[in-house]
Amino acid sequence: MPITKREVEKIAELAHLELTEEEKEQFTVQLAAIIAYVEKLNELDTTDVPPMAHAGRDERADYAQRDDVVGEGLGSELALANAPDPARGYFRVPKVIEEG
Amino acid sequence: MAKREEYEAVIGLEIHAQLKTRSKIFCSCSTQFGDAPNQNTCPVCLGLPGALPVLNREAVRMAAKAALALGCRINRVSVFSRKNYFYPDLPKGYQISQYDQPFSEHGEVEIDTAERDERGRPLAWRRKRFRIRRLHLEEDAGKSIHDGMPDSDRASYIEFNRSGVPLIEIVSEPDFRSSWEAYDYMQYLRQALQYVDVCEGNMEEGNLRCDANVSVRRRGTATLGTKVELKNLNSFRFLQRALEYEINRQIEVLETGGEIVQETRLWSEAEGRTYVMRSKEEAHDYRYFPEPDLPPLVVSEEWIEEIRRELPELPNHRKWRFMEQYGLSIEDAATLTSTRALADYYESVVRETGDPRTSANWILSELMGLAKAAGIEPFASPVTPTKLAGLIRLIAEGTISGKIAKTVLEEMFRTGQPAETIVRERGLVQITDAAHLEAVIRRVLEANAAYVEQYRAGKEKLFGYFVGQVMRETQGRANPQLVNDLLRKLLMGG
Structure with a gap:
């Protein structure tokens, strides 16, 4: 499947990445090669194979679940220990104008 | 307003309900509301590298109870997916939600709904079915504070106590044709979630939140109009008012030759209007994909049936049963079934009394009045069902009058003592001894000879005055019927 430069730009935008023109060209070629490689899988007939979301599927109903018990967390001080700009017990970030 | 009638609204609701588990959905941090900011956090809900989610069993149980209460089919296998977007209160850069294989689907509720007059009074109640497209599990995001800090003009504050609190998202089909239908559905949903004990249902505290999709179209048209998403509907009143405003706004736009723009609008209660939040040509692209850190959620038929058996009678059925079995009006039945505890x-x-009508009256008019004044729930008062039944029995047996009973109930509410004790200790037993009452009445008539003259001359209104005097003489203990009979006899006979 060919991939366009416009698609690379969109992916970069969604990932909040700023790419140079040179990088855009380069990634267009590289992403196309990766997708072409994965497309090899399409050579297999998967008509009767249900999609698999995870290798760890298990028929036991409560597989890999935990009980509703409160445990020890980090607490406010530790949680903020590596924050670049903590204030009043919060993570302070540049003003968020609106979502999106 | 003629134009208004030519259009109909098409509304769908997306409701987020916080499940009342003790710990979060994917980690063991407390879900306690109101703790110090960032107190209840850990590597999982802060999105620190390497942290892995483990699903809370109780959250799944609660989601199942909600799904079954709303008539949804629970899927034997459902899959968690990552919903990717950037926002400071979403530490991982994605929300763990469910997408193409949700926990449950195809629900339906049948409820009572009514349009209201200008003063908010219901016009005609009717039953209507509303379909639920899906109900799935997901995690809540953290909380952003944009206002109220000294540097709020240039900074936002983020805290993660809410990050990872379990939510169910309940997506309706676009089945609502008016703001009141949406309102009644939302009310019912809250009530049902409270009945099955999975959500506190407090919109003001944000543990129940609602977004709406609204469009309008000319009546008789099959196609849907362009829809607008409404956010910030933080109370039942806001929801109804915002929908009403938005419906009228869209009709106005169309009537003046304009076009509806697909956008997100926020309701401002202060201004009484909606305004545009964002209007991007490019729709959001969340790039959902299966969450690799969580296996598919598998539940068994037996487990589903076990939960189904645990469900209580649901609020709509209980209300309808109260109307049928106890002969109550829809309003009285609705009030008495508003919570499970009150209905119980x-x-x-x-x-205990075998008298549904009288029992309802005492709860609705007297007990609820006292409870409201005291700021407690009626079922939490010291007047237990047995004690209230005891009071009603004393009235039925003629031991006390209904009027005295109100005073006794106040005393019961205050002290928690049984009615019998209060009546005995304060000597409130009704006087039904005719000879005794006749003596009292004679005294009253002698003391009011002038009025007696006037009465006999035709001023019949004075009858009530005499009754009042007799009641005063007996501290309200006289049997009212007997007083009436005797008074009439003595006034006639003179």
């Missing part, structure tokens, strides 16, 4: 209380009283 009422039925306990009825079991």
Whole structure:
């Protein structure tokens, strides 16, 4: 499947990445090669194979679940220990104008 | 307003309900509301590298109870997916939600709904079915504070106590044709979630939140109009008012030759209007994909049936049963079934008195009045069902009058003592001894000879005055019927 430069730009935008023109060209070629490689899988007939979301599927109903018990967390001080700009017990970030 | 009638609204609701588990959905941090900011956090809900989610079993149980209460089919296998977007209160850069294989689907509720007059009074109640497209599990995001800090003009504050609190998202089909239908559905949903004990249902505290999709179209048209998403509907009143405003706004736009723009609008209660939040040509692209850190959620038929058996009678059925079995009006039945505890209380009283009508009246008019004044729930007062039944029995037996009973109930509410004790200790037993009452009445008539003259001359209104005097003489203990009969006899006979 060919991939366009416009698609690379969109992916970069969604990932909040700023790419140079040179990088855009380069990634267009590289992403196309990766997708072409994965497309090899399409050579297999998967008509009767249900999609698999995870290798760890298990028929036991409560597989890999935990009980509703409160445990020890980090607490406010530790949680903020590596924050670049903590204030009043919060993570302070540049003003968020609106979502999106 | 003629134009208004030519259009109909098409509304769908997306409701987020916080499940009342003790710990979060994917980690063991407390879900306690109101703790110090960032107190209840850990590597999982802070999105620190390497942290892995483990699903809370109780959250799944609660989601199942909600799904079954809303008539949804629970999928034997559902899959968690990552919903990717950037926002400071979303530490991982994605929300763990469910997408193409949700926990449950195809629900339906049948509820009572009514349009309201200008003063908010219901016009005609009717039953209507509303379909639920899906109900799935997901995690809540953290909380952003944009206002109220000294540097709020240039900074936002983020805290993660809410990050990872379990949510169910309940997506309706676009089945609502008016703001009141949406309102009644939302009310019912909250009530049902409270009945099955999975959500506190407090919109003001944000543990129940609602977004709406609204469009309008000319009546008789099959296609849907362009829809607008409404956010910030933080109370039942806001929801109804915002929908009403938005419906009228869209009709106005169309009537003046304009076009509806697909956008997100926020309701401002202060201004009484909606305004545009964002209007991007490019729709959001969340790039959902299966969450690799969580296996598919598998539940068994037996487990589903076990939960189904645990469900209580649901609020709509309980209301309809109260109307049928106890002969109550829709309003009285609705009030008495508003919470499970109150409905249980009422039925306990009825079991002891065998008188559904009188029991309902005492709860609705007297007990609820006292409870409201005291700021507590009626079922939490010291007047237990047995004690209220005891009071009703004393009235039925003629031991006390209904009027005295109100005073006794106040005393019961205050002290928690049984009615019998209060009546005995304060000597409130009704006077039904005719000879005794006749003596009292004679005294009253002698003391009011002038009025007696006037009465006999035709001023019949004075009858009530005499009754009042007799009641005063007997501290309200006289049997009212007997007083009436005797008074009439003595006034006639003179």
